[in-house]
Amino acid sequence: MAVSCQSLPEVRRSIIGQTLIFASLTLLLSWSCPALGKKKLYIGALFPMSGGWPGGQACLPSAQMALDLVNKRTDILPEYELELIHYDSMCDPGEATKLLYDLLYTEPIKMVLMPGCSSVSTLVAEAARMWNLIVLSYGSSSPALSNRQRFPTFFRTHPSATLHNPTRVQLFQKWKWTKIATIQQTTEVFTSTLDDLETRTKEAGIEISVRQSFLTDPAPAVKNLKELPKGMGIQQVLLFIVGPGAGGQQNTSSPAQALISTFISYDVGKGNVGSTSSLSALLKRLQLASSAVSKQ
Template sequence: MLSILCGTFLLSCLIPYSSCSKTPIYILGLYPMTGDTWPGGVSLYPASQLAVEHVNNNPDILQDYQLRIALADTQCDGGHSVNSMFRELYNMSTTKVFVLGCGCSLSTIPTAAASHLWNLIQLSYSAFSPELSQKSVYPLFFRLIVPGTTFNLIRIAFLKYFGWKRVATLSLPGATFEVTIADFRVKAEETGIQVVVSETFTDDPTFQLINIKKQGVRIIYFSTYEPDARKIFCRAYHEGMYGSKYVWIIEGFYQRDWWKIRDENSMNCTVEEMRKATEGYFSIHVDALPEGDETKRVSGLSSHEYEVEYNEYVNYKANELLGIEEAPYGYDSIWTIALALHEADRILKEKRKW
């Protein structure tokens, strides 16, 4: 990927070399810092800032430049993300040479559709929508996390292992989730697994859950953001769709103990009722910090050493932060950008010699 990131269109973005001091290079950082959907920026942004410090203190990377992040809050919302991006790109006090983000596919899709018009590469640390794999629409978009359709191979293998032949799907409308569900249906049918019913909902999943129940389907895969997952499980509890007779397969990017959060989506269920409804669900997630891996990375840190430094950086409150499981991607994304810019700078200096 780095060879692509170092294309000639990037070379013209670098500010000319100054022999007096290091020249600041600004990355536009799009992070979901607030909002009801997934404010995971509270953990991802500190990880990125930690990486910026490590890059700037490394004598072998971008020796003539100082990396900086221009932070913009996307609220995990398409409208807010585009507005934040445009506002920062038109801010003439700083020139942005890269776009980093967004965290949610909802906000990444519209920004990635526009950022290339500024001839800017956009790198996301966590957007998983398969929609973003279309290079004709998002030509300068890259990401560190695999698209959601990749996990469908594991879900299908999981169903086959237990011999389950009938399944239902449930999702929110829109490309973020529907593309993954559509791919799941195709792969399921190819392996002899029948998708009996495939439902979408926008606010209240009651009707869709009742229909799934009427069809007699006990294996249910749903793809939504966390607040809507609480709606589904609360409604499933009231419909009696839980316990040993039901298998729920859900997304793996939710925060720890996500079902305990009290909001308008779970107001009709107690924590104990939510515990009963969610008990035994299955999810698939990439482990960003493999336990026991002491291999030194390009940053000079092992996974364990990064974890120690990050926890210290956030005042030993890492386990309290939303999105902590994805935080390492925030760190790695800065190093990816730094290495790309470093190589671009090397090529630019070579061209000056001509």
């Protein structure tokens, strides 16, 4: 016997109607959005695939593997899927500025930003706080980035470069160096690291007598160090420089390569320019000293 909807009680008719509407909407949405089961969360990343520090070549595959593992787990963000949108920053703040604009003003909206180099992270972190965006860096060592007032939304998995300074001081004490000169590339990461090192050496009774710096061409700074009077008693020179292509481009005559080739183990007192053999001797001394420090 056929029963019409008119013969059903009002409440039952209402329930059936709501059920049919819900089923219809679910079917339509499933046709138009096959992946509706998980909401996507987007991460905007700047990986230095080229330039002064092409560390993104190793870090990008690691980040993608981590996202894949998280997306496959049911106990971490089970209702969401993480997706990485990334660009090559070239470890260059100028290039990063353009890319940051693209990440902020191009759909989809990103919930986290991931820069790599210290110089790029500094720019991104200073700007990101205006949008209250979290910045998570995997490769920035600049001590300046620890300033919570300046970078309130910045976090990192890489330790500050000042972490190595206590070891440096112990090496100076091991080799009985009491007067030191430094040469650095003029970037915030090296300036802030040297400021911390100078404080620690003073506490240990060691003097940093001369601090030379350069932006792109190290020749004048090297010349100044070579011309220091022997009476100053400087026993060693420390280098604080970026790797190949320090200016943001890969080339065969970067500041770092120029310094290393002409000054890697230059002893001011003796007036020697480092050679292959002296470099080998220097590395052996570093290994022995590191071993001695680790046993203390």
